[in-house]
Amino acid sequence: MDLINAxxxxxxxxxxxxxxxQLGVLFVFAGAGEWVAERAGTLNISVEGxxxxxxxxxxxxxxxxxxxAVALITGCVGGFLVALVQxxxxxxxxxxxxxxxxxxxxxxxxxTAFLASEIGFGPARAGxxxxxxxxxxxxxxxxxxxxxxxxxxxxxxxxxxxxLVFRTRWGLEVRSVGENPQSADVSxxxxxxxxxxxxxxxxxxxxxxxxxxxxxQVGVFQFGMINGRGFIAIAxxxxxxxxxxxxxxxxxxxxxxxxxxxxxxxxxxxxxPFILDAAPYVVALTVVMVFAARVRQPRALAxxxxxxxx
Amino acid sequence: xxxxxxxxxxxxxxxxDRRSDDRPPDDDAVLAAAQVSAATSLGGAPAGVxxxxxxxxxxxxxxxxxxxxxLALLLSAGLVMAVGGSPTxxxxxxxxxxxxxxxxxxxxxxxxxxxxxxxxxxxxxxRAGLVNIGxxxxxxxxxxxxxxxxxxxxxPGPVVLVAALVFAxxxxxxxxxxxxxxxxxxxxxxxxxxxxxxxxxxxxxTYGLRQRWLIGDRDTSRQGRVNTGEQIPFDTRLPDLRxxxxxxxxxxxxxxxxxxxxxxxxxxxxxxxxxxxxxLNRRAAQRFGISExxxxxxxxxxxxxxxGVGGSVxxxxxxxxxxxxxxxxxxxxxxxxxxxxxxxxxVLLAIPMAFVFAALRTGSSFLAATGVDRKMTDVVQAxxxxxxxxxxxLMFIRDRRRAMAATGGGG
Numbered sequence: 001m002d003l004i005n006a007x008x009x010x011x012x013x014x015x016x017x018x019x020x021x022q023l024g025v026l027f028v029f030a031g032a033g034e035w036v037a038e039r040a041g042t043l044n045i046s047v048e049g050x051x052x053x054x055x056x057x058x059x060x061x062x063x064x065x066x067x068x069a070v071a072l073i074t075g076c077v078g079g080f081l082v083a084l085v086q087x088x089x090x091x092x093x094x095x096x097x098x099x100x101x102x103x104x105x106x107x108x109x110x111x112t113a114f115l116a117s118e119i120g121f122g123p124a125r126a127g128x129x130x131x132x133x134x135x136x137x138x139x140x141x142x143x144x145x146x147x148x149x150x151x152x153x154x155x156x157x158x159x160x161x162x163x164l165v166f167r168t169r170w171g172l173e174v175r176s177v178g179e180n181p182q183s184a185d186v187s188x189x190x191x192x193x194x195x196x197x198x199x200x201x202x203x204x205x206x207x208x209x210x211x212x213x214x215x216x217q218v219g220v221f222q223f224g225m226i227n228g229r230g231f232i233a234i235a236x237x238x239x240x241x242x243x244x245x246x247x248x249x250x251x252x253x254x255x256x257x258x259x260x261x262x263x264x265x266x267x268x269x270x271x272x273p274f275i276l277d278a279a280p281y282v283v284a285l286t287v288v289m290v291f292a293a294r295v296r297q298p299r300a301l302a303x304x305x306x307x308x309x310x
Numbered sequence: 311x312x313x314x315x316x317x318x319x320x321x322x323x324x325x326x327d328r329r330s331d332d333r334p335p336d337d338d339a340v341l342a343a344a345q346v347s348a349a350t351s352l353g354g355a356p357a358g359v360x361x362x363x364x365x366x367x368x369x370x371x372x373x374x375x376x377x378x379x380x381l382a383l384l385l386s387a388g389l390v391m392a393v394g395g396s397p398t399x400x401x402x403x404x405x406x407x408x409x410x411x412x413x414x415x416x417x418x419x420x421x422x423x424x425x426x427x428x429x430x431x432x433x434x435x436x437r438a439g440l441v442n443i444g445x446x447x448x449x450x451x452x453x454x455x456x457x458x459x460x461x462x463x464x465x466p467g468p469v470v471l472v473a474a475l476v477f478a479x480x481x482x483x484x485x486x487x488x489x490x491x492x493x494x495x496x497x498x499x500x501x502x503x504x505x506x507x508x509x510x511x512x513x514x515x516t517y518g519l520r521q522r523w524l525i526g527d528r529d530t531s532r533q534g535r536v537n538t539g540e541q542i543p544f545d546t547r548l549p550d551l552r553x554x555x556x557x558x559x560x561x562x563x564x565x566x567x568x569x570x571x572x573x574x575x576x577x578x579x580x581x582x583x584x585x586x587x588x589x590l591n592r593r594a595a596q597r598f599g600i601s602e603x604x605x606x607x608x609x610x611x612x613x614x615x616x617x618g619v620g621g622s623v624x625x626x627x628x629x630x631x632x633x634x635x636x637x638x639x640x641x642x643x644x645x646x647x648x649x650x651x652x653x654x655x656x657v658l659l660a661i662p663m664a665f666v667f668a669a670l671r672t673g674s675s676f677l678a679a680t681g682v683d684r685k686m687t688d689v690v691q692a693x694x695x696x697x698x699x700x701x702x703x704l705m706f707i708r709d710r711r712r713a714m715a716a717t718g719g720g721g
Contacts, residue, residue, distance in 0.1 A: 043499070043501065045443075045501070045505075085696070089696070089699060089700075089703070093699075093700065093703035093704065093707065094703050094706055094707065095699040095700070095702075095703040096699070098441055098443070098501060099651050099695070099699060100696070100699065102443060102647070102648070102651075103648070103651075103692050103695040103696050103699070104692075104696075106644065106648070106688060106691065106692040106695070107688075107689060107692030107693065107696065109688065110685050110686075110687075110688030110689040110691075110692055111389075111689050111692075113683075113685045113688075114389075114393075114683050114685040114686055114688075114689055115393075117683050117685065118393045118683065228508075228509045231502070231505050231506060231509070232506075234502060235502060235506065238498075238499075238502065274513045274514075274516035274517045274520070275513060275514070275517045276513075277509075277512065277513040277516070278509065278510045278512070278513025278514055278517075279513075281506045281507075281509040281510045281513070282510055284506050285492075285503060285506050285507065285510070288492075288498050288502060288503065288506075289492050289496050289498055292496055292497060292498040292499070302499075302501075306710060307714075308710070308713070308714060
């Protein structure tokens with residue numbers, strides 16, 4: 001019963017919840033942001049590049065000004081710029097969205113590594129803000145309420161996105177262009193403009209997520225530091241069946257899985273760390289396999305819209 | 311509007327030639343569906359019905375290509391200057407490293423081989439509308455399979471060599487096969503699964519390198535053997551061809567042979583035609599009695615197999631090291647995919663594209679002397695990819711505008 005014991009030790013360790021929450025914040029920002037783009041009909045695979053650009057923008061902003069608040073903004077700008085190229089190329093110039101996304105991921109990876117090696121960044125870390133009383137909750141208190149302060153934005157992001165997508169006219173139009181762009185077009189909704197705006201929103205959210213990851217978790221910019229987590233965020237959207245609630249649950253779940261792989265090696269269990277590296281992806285694959293056929297994706301997902309065709 | 315790779319004889323011109331005829335309304339729907347479904351494939355730009363271009367239009371298209379490539383190069387040069395380097399020195403170093411210095415072009419052709427193999431498989435899968443973006447993992451798994459067999463199978467070198475190449479194909483096929491199976495039975499988008507599998511492969515291969523019973527080095531006396539594989543015996547490596555003082559790996563012959571075979575298959579065989587029909591129009595394919603799912607699964611597996619062979623050529627040839635290491639695939643998979651995209655899904659066009667990418671790779675080893683980081687070549691590659699996406703997209707928009715004007719805006 002070693003396994004159950006081990007699981008017990010893991011689940012009762014505060015460190016697990018802390019790193020789960022930290023990674024969860026990254027996945028929620030990236031996943032919920034990607035969710036908006038997918039509801040608008042774009043299977044946006046440049047999340048990875050947006051996150052990395054966000055992280056790079058954040059350290060660059062911190063390097064120049066020394067203020068965390070500025071770093072968060074420049075992080076958002078980094079994600080936004082990647083989103084701008086993705087949006088303009090795939091939904092104005094009608095270039096293929098996967099190709100654009102893939103090329104952007106490569107471009108951001110190379111560009112950030114190149115520039116980072118030229119500039120040479122120091123560490124950049126946001127201060128911890130402990131919320132009184134709540135932080136004293138045993139086991140999960142510090143994980144949820146004793147975090148670097150940029151993390152708390154996650155509590156605002158999810159309700160905000162829900163309100164934006166389900167309670168505003170803009171949100172209704174975004175959902176309609178993801179379901180049936182032809183009808184939306186006939187109703188006078190600028191289909192590709194809505195899709196571009198949705199991608200830009202994704203870029204802002206991912207930029208913030210990447211900025212938080214470097215300022216709140218890693219503390220220093222590293223080459224390729226996102227390391228495939230953007231794709232996990234996409235898996236979270238599929239896991240969530242293209243609902244916001246499900247996406248957030250998926251993001252948190254993937255955060256827990258990755259945190260467990262970290263905690264396992266810290267606690268000294270004799271599992272090869274490289275097997276554990278693969279674990280989040282194996283979980284993502286399994287989850288996607290189980291859920292993909294059961295849920296209904298936006299009908300026009302990954303279908304480009306050109307007026308007069310179809 | 312341009313076509314993303316329909317050679318004469320293979321493309322479903324049957325659909326296209328009836329443009330001016332009176333058609334029942336349903337054919338319009340099929341035609342439009344063909345255009346849209348083609349646009350969702352990885353082809354780089356919306357593909358669809360062929361339009362015969364006037365000379366003027368051709369000139370505009372060529373001008374756009376020249377202009378956007380120049381733009382990408384200018385941006386790269388600006389970046390080099392921004393970090394205090396000299397663009398001409400960088401360009402000259404790239405040329406030296408890739409073709410000018412002694413033995414350089416042989417190495418570039420050798421490096422081209424795995425890229426071309428990966429790209430060839432990708433192109434065929436993409437022509438059927440599939441989005442395989444997990445080549446990096448498939449290359450890695452293929453190389454690992456080859457590494458396992460090459461040091462274990464007793465027998466004469468050449469036999470082991472061929473067996474290792476075949477086994478690598480099996481490895482790549484198995485890895486892509488997981489995605490193919492999930493697509494066929496659970497309708498999971500292959501764009502996601504192939505990619506996630508790449509990250510699984512990274513973990514698994516690293517694990518395998520730490521286990522002596524898998525692909526880890528069994529020679530316990532060697533220094534620094536942690537996380538590395540066993541050296542491939544000399545007689546099971548791909549032999550070199552020596553031409554004018556350049557050593558060209560025989561892997562290049564394999565790659566060119568495969569490319570020629572694939573080009574012939576796409577252009578001249580019924581299978582190639584069926585692949586294009588499925589890629590251009592799922593509904594038309596159904597009417598022709600082509601079952602999409604088995605064909606797609608087969609093509610995904612096939613492209614994985616070719617990526618696997620690419621990995622083994624990397625291992626058994628001279629393009630990379632002579633033993634497995636962590637991250638052995640060294641972006642050959644990603645770059646092979648980009649080559650396929652840039653070749654706009656034409657197999658023969660992939661050969662020069664693969665050469666350009668290989669040249670950037672071999673040339674980058676000469677960059678150190680110019681003081682510019684070699685990551686710069688990654689940036690140049692990505693900018694080139696984005697630049698080459700522009701002209702077909704712009705031409706497409708131009709054609710659409712004209713068509714809309716001609717039909718009174720209704721389309």
